[in-house]
Amino acid sequence: MSENCTHDCSNCGENCPSREANPADFLEKPNAMSHIKKVIGVVSGKGGVGKSMVTSMLAVLLNRRGAHTAVLDADITGPSIPKAFGIHQKAMGSEFGILPARTKTGIDIMSVNLLLDDETAPVVWRGPIIANTVKQFWTDVIWENVDYLFVDMPPGTGDVPLTVFQSIPLDGIVIVTSPQELVSMIVAKAVNMAKMMNVPIIGIVENMSYVKCPDCGKEIKVFGESHVEQTAEQFGLKVLGKVPIDPEIAKNYDAGLAELVNVDCLDAAADAVEQL
Numbered sequence: 359m360s361e362n363c364t365h366d367c368s369n370c371g372e373n374c375p376s377r378e379a380n381p382a383d384f385l386e387k388p389n390a391m392s393h394i395k396k397v398i399g400v401v402s403g404k405g406g407v408g409k410s411m412v413t414s415m416l417a418v419l420l421n422r423r424g425a426h427t428a429v430l431d432a433d434i435t436g437p438s439i440p441k442a443f444g445i446h447q448k449a450m451g452s453e454f455g456i457l458p459a460r461t462k463t464g465i466d467i468m469s470v471n472l473l474l475d476d477e478t479a480p481v482v483w484r485g486p487i488i489a490n491t492v493k494q495f496w497t498d499v500i501w502e503n504v505d506y507l508f509v510d511m512p513p514g515t516g517d518v519p520l521t522v523f524q525s526i527p528l529d530g531i532v533i534v535t536s537p538q539e540l541v542s543m544i545v546a547k548a549v550n551m552a553k554m555m556n557v558p559i560i561g562i563v564e565n566m567s568y569v570k571c572p573d574c575g576k577e578i579k580v581f582g583e584s585h586v587e588q589t590a591e592q593f594g595l596k597v598l599g600k601v602p603i604d605p606e607i608a609k610n611y612d613a614g615l616a617e618l619v620n621v622d623c624l625d626a627a628a629d630a631v632e633q634l
């Protein structure tokens with residue numbers, strides 16, 4: 359226990375016995391009108407590795423397979439999910455709770471950008487306020503008949519992601535890395551956090567693994583050889599997929615057309631989520 363313990367674990371990253379005893383104590387109840395079958399967190403050790411892209415594509419892939427999917431954008435300071443789906447309208451509310459926005463193919467979305475007057479305004483809030491906003495996306499939003507709710511977690515393994523881990527009952531997490539990351543260390547942090555919270559790890563997705571030469575089809579390892587297999591083995595995890603750097607992904611995703619992106623390379627990751 360920290361010398362400065364305030365007995366409020368929701369704002370503390372220390373791994374002390376009182377936290378380990380009851381990780382479930384901090385779980386929040388969803389809105390009374392929500393029905394969610396599985397909740398999957400998507401985490402990364404640092405920003406910019408494509409966590410939001412992988413989150414969106416898993417929701418798209420399972421939606422294409424006939425499931426009702428949803429995305430809770432818990433990346434409050436870097437909310438990119440609405441833009442990926444071309445959503446610019448504001449969230450609506452009723453006396454029973456907040457209604458998520460729905461994409462063209464029927465994926466439900468909640469993000470801080472659906473609440474801000476100006477979606478380009480920076481979110482310069484302190485950690486506890488950010489964490490409370492994420493909690494409200496769980497407690498106040500009506501997630502109606504959702505088969506898979508994907509939570510685009512805040513990047514890193516600090517205070518805010520920890521609170522999200524504690525408040526939302528995740529059925530499993532997918533870890534997203536890129537080859538240039540210090541994969542082993544980053545994965546170790548995510549694995550330890552998941553263990554602390556008793557959340558199963560579904561596996562690892564490596565994004566930006568290689569570029570395919572458009573002329574000869576050769577795979578060029580821009581960031582050097584991948585070490586994701588060794589890292590996965592070290593922690594007893596599965597590699598769920600390797601996503602290439604693909605200008606088509608960037609073009610469609612950044613233009614709000616995530617639902618048109620072709621990512622067969624994530625099929626095994628979608629299978630693993632279905633088998634949860």
Ligand SMILES: Nc1ncnc2c1ncn2[C@@H]1O[C@H](COP(=O)(O)OP(=O)(O)OP(=O)(O)O)[C@@H](O)[C@H]1O
Binds near residue numbers: 412438603
């Ligand atoms: N495999 C890929 N090929 C091409 N572009 C990609 C790929 N993956 C991600 N990108 C692009 O990289 C940018 C960052 O992706 P994304 O927003 O998913 O990262 P992130 O890890 O969620 O970042 P942050 O943590 O800052 O929110 C986006 O513009 C996206 O289109």
